[in-house]
Amino acid sequence: MLQTAIIQEYRYLNLVNKKIMNIKFVVFLFIFTVFQSSLFSQSIINSPHNLSVSGEGQTKALGESGICIFCHTTHNSNPEHPMWNKKTPGLNYILYNSSTIQAIPGQPDGSSILCLSCHDGTIALGSVLSKKNEIDFSEGIKSFKHSKNNLTTDLSDDHIISFFYNSTLAYTDGELKDPLNLTHPVSLENGKVQCTTCHNPHNNTFGNFLVTSTEYSELCLSCHDKKYWGESAHRNSLAQWNGSGQNPWVNSKYTSVAENACENCHKPHSAGGHKRLMKYNTEENNCLDCHNGNVASQNIQIQLNKPYSHNVYKYYKSHDANENALVTKMHVECEDCHNPHATRKFDADAPFVKGFNEGTKGINQNGNQVNPVQYEYEICYRCHADSPNKPIGTISRQIEQNNVRLEFAPTNPSFHPVAGPGNNPNVPSLILPYSVSSIIYCTDCHSSNGKNSPSGPHGSIYPHILKYNYSTADNTRESYQAYELCYQCHNRNSVISKQPNEFQSEIHNKHIVEENTACSVCHDSHGISGLQGNSVNNSNLINFDTNIVSPVNGILKFEDTGLFRGTCYLSCHGVIHNPKSYN
């Protein structure tokens, strides 16, 4: 354009000036042309697709100087468009598939099959229709050496191609943009996504012959419209790798979580996980690549290595992104509790779900599936409520119940206030800001131990992934440490004091301090289901540990006889209450 303007200008000069200008003009035009050629340094000539002897890439011909010839011929091409100069590969590709895919995968066609005439490694790079003899390549190679370029005929680890991408697909999928709104430079070929949707084989401006930049996953997001993504930490975090261990972005030119975006976890080609194009085959490695203390501020890997954990290492390929909210096959992976497209730092008050767990599915208090969850406990209910293979408790109880949804029901005779405020208006031991109308999270008790540990039940040195020690053994000598978990909310002095009444002295001080009886011997911390217990025998979380407390004359029960009053029928430590009343 500039050259044209200069030439136009030149034409208007008068003859005398022209003579003077001549030399200057010729010199200028020469310099400008050289400069312009450097501007066009992203021509195919300087790209790895120049396979000729003049190519700058690693893969190049020994003697052939033609650049276009490796793909195109002017006569007798096949197929005609785009004047193709290579044989067509066979159609025995292993296709991408997953449980969440809505598109219908088909064997590669259109321009994709043309790309594969070099990039699947089955046809020699130098084998072209217009030459009888194969063009020789340096080092005698027949196909691309690196897996990055040689996709092989197994395309199950590559982004799906050759499928119709229409409005119906976008609607069915729910997380794809309507292709009618696709914006340049991403384009479809006869309505289908092909290699050329993302790649322009003639233009390497953005690297990997991509049609646009991958910074902030601009290219991916041309089509993909992931729910919650805009607010997600994985979209917005400026965290960088601290240089320790393995660089999570070894093949990327970007250095922050936000810039790498989708490619923090996904790879469009040769993805280790195949399904959903996860970088790694082992699910948790996709997360721990960054959540190991080297990128993310919290080291989750350390927590998961503790003796009591949600042991994601134990399960492999058990989790499925398309599984029901109700988990039927026991497993745990990071994605069971976290939605990596949604997760973010956003605090909330119990019972509302915090940002870390936003956008996940769960089971609500009525036992129905919800997506997304509104309350944090709904995530826990996926496995710890109605799941047929749920974990079971370790303390034998008078009333057995391992379904925590039933244990926490706000209609129960007594329960810890997880799914709603408690029903006991008199809890004098509560430490501010807790009150009888408070609601708490499961994760207030079940969480990684340690002062600065990340929130959530990743791993703990204490059983049941408890945040603090909670001794349940008989003959436990009372101390702050022994019941540190309970004493977070319930004031120790208030609990073990002999004041202000005989009830307090006879009940808590007598049993916990003098008789070394653990809290859990009488109290069932989650709650007693209204389907099994009642408000007379099971108020105040009373549900005896039957390994320690036994019936007397066939009777084992507590009777609530009013405020700070009750009667017990039981035998414990050889002492018989038949009955024993506390007033």
Next chain:
Amino acid sequence: MKKLSLMILFVAVTAMSFGQISATLHNFVGDSWNTMSSNKSCGPCHTPHNALVSTDAPLWSHAATANAGSFAVYTNTGTLNAIVGQPSGVSLKCLGCHDGSVNLNAHVGGANTASLIGSVNAAADLGTDLSNDHPISFTYDAALATADGGLFDPTTTVSGLGGNINVDLLAGVGNDQMECSSCHDPHGVTGVSDLLRKDNTNSELCLTCHNK
């Protein structure tokens, strides 16, 4: 100025070093089908007298293709911006031999005996299906270059043969038609193979027009 003029003259002379047709694939002198007693070299295409037609090519002597108007042309609804018509202009002259429909010696003073091009050189017989050949007979102008995005503007881009693409390579009265003659010089250029108009080392001929 004198030195500069001399230099330009030298460059121009070097660039204009056309070859001899006798050194090309179009040297028909020794071919068995060529039974003329004289003018064996030029006769198959040109005649000094009684020319059949002189539009598009001077003093044309060879019989016209039998397939005018019924060629299958290159199409591509996806990425082709050019409007490709039936072969016309000088391309039709080439196809008089290269579509294999008319004998090579069907020309003024020729014997018109069985001598279809396929029997002499199979690769040179394009047939009537031109859909697998580079498109020809379409308008290649600044507007096409803009619409395509991958072509140089022929009116402002140098061809490497002395002038701009349109003047040096394009045919028709408006110098805007892409034809066989855009790539091929039927008389040949010294040192350039396949009767190409310009050496295609490093795909330079292709990249004269294609901005890839």
